[in-house]
Amino acid sequence: MTNTQPNKMRGGKQMGKIKVVHYINQFFAGIGGEEKADYKPEVREGIVGPGMSLNAGFKGEAEIVATVICGDSYFNENLETAKQEVIEMIKKYKPDLFIAGPAFNAGRYGVACGTITDAVQKELGIPALTGMYIENPGADMFKKSVYIISTKNSAAGMRDAVGKMVPLALKIAKGEQLGSPEEEGYISRGIRKNYFAEKRGSERAIEMMLKKLKGEDFVTEFPMPDFDRVKPNPAVKDITKAKIALVTSGGIVPKGNPDHIESSSASKYGKYDIEGFENLTSETHQTAHGGYDPVYANEDPDRVLPVDVLREMEEEGKIGSLHRYYYATVGNGTSVANAKAFASTFAKELVADGVDAVILTST
């Protein structure tokens, strides 16, 4: 009986070259810049543009078999259809690996690369990665779901980008264990992994503290999330004519907390009428906040939401007027995403109501 299969690996899977499909935009395909950004998806056999560099980096271990090209505007303006069109094109080639970009700091290209990489992974189950600059909007949108190599902000960083994308791509395609974001060069996905440390925590903490005191570099074991910084608006031109609104994350609500705003990790905010209120009292208002001693806020809610002082200023003509409604939520453990969503909703109302400035009070 002869049943030898010399060319097959265990498990019956033929291990040849890793087949790669690459996605690029109209610019990197040499079709044109902004004027060609409405270019519809197209697939070309073989390598186009930056694929040359990737393919050279693979050194025969993998090969780009097809390149999908799509205009950035077309992709972003027809997100769902474009995504499906591109997916269909990729599917035909049954690749072992999918690579998009790198997109550097090109916003729409980055979003396209992130979207399609995510979709290839989820819908086709094919390992995928992309690359872009950390401030590309696509990075924030997709860094948690896909591997994004951190690149420089312009195409001048192509060599550097390819140098990092190639090894990670091969590892992903082969299903090898990946190292940390620092080791592999991808943007942190916010995943923690356990490991055995040689020294115990107290020792490591003291070493870190000593380095910090000496002004030396140290690596924290508990990195804080990156928050975006908001630039302050220009100063109000004439505060004596301005309509001022109060917004608080200090949890001041009408007595009884009618909207049941949670004492922590709030999922909502309230909009409350203060027409006729000269002063907030323990009879009329309270705090819903569960993250600080509420005694003083409940005794006199003006301590958190200074309606009394603003009424005086209104009277004295120091401000134009106090807006009829205030908005309140509880900041205690509330996610940045929720807080952003609340504000983006009520900021529109505030603008529509002709409010010129907002005083935001916390606890």
Next chain:
Amino acid sequence: MDLENQKRVKELTEKYGAENVVVLIGAAEAEAAGLAAETVTAGDPTFAGPLAGVQLGLRVYHAVEPEFKNAVDADVYDEQIGMMEMVLDVDEIIKEVKTIRDQYCKFND
């Protein structure tokens, strides 16, 4: 280097032959000068233009390099480039362009 200029360099090189072409660049910064020099020798490093993957290996100099400066009339040089020579980081530009030339230029001269 923008796509139009890449196309021009490519066409001129095809027409006259690489040995008969010298590219003179005037970029104000070392990095930009290096990228332009790389484009006409090793190929477009951004892989976006007509010279992507095309290694022309041309002779390339920046206008502030001694090779060019010594080859032209000193008075004209002074009048046309003298001012820029004072404000640019000449050493850095020379270093960058020379590094690229040494590495990728096909002509040893």
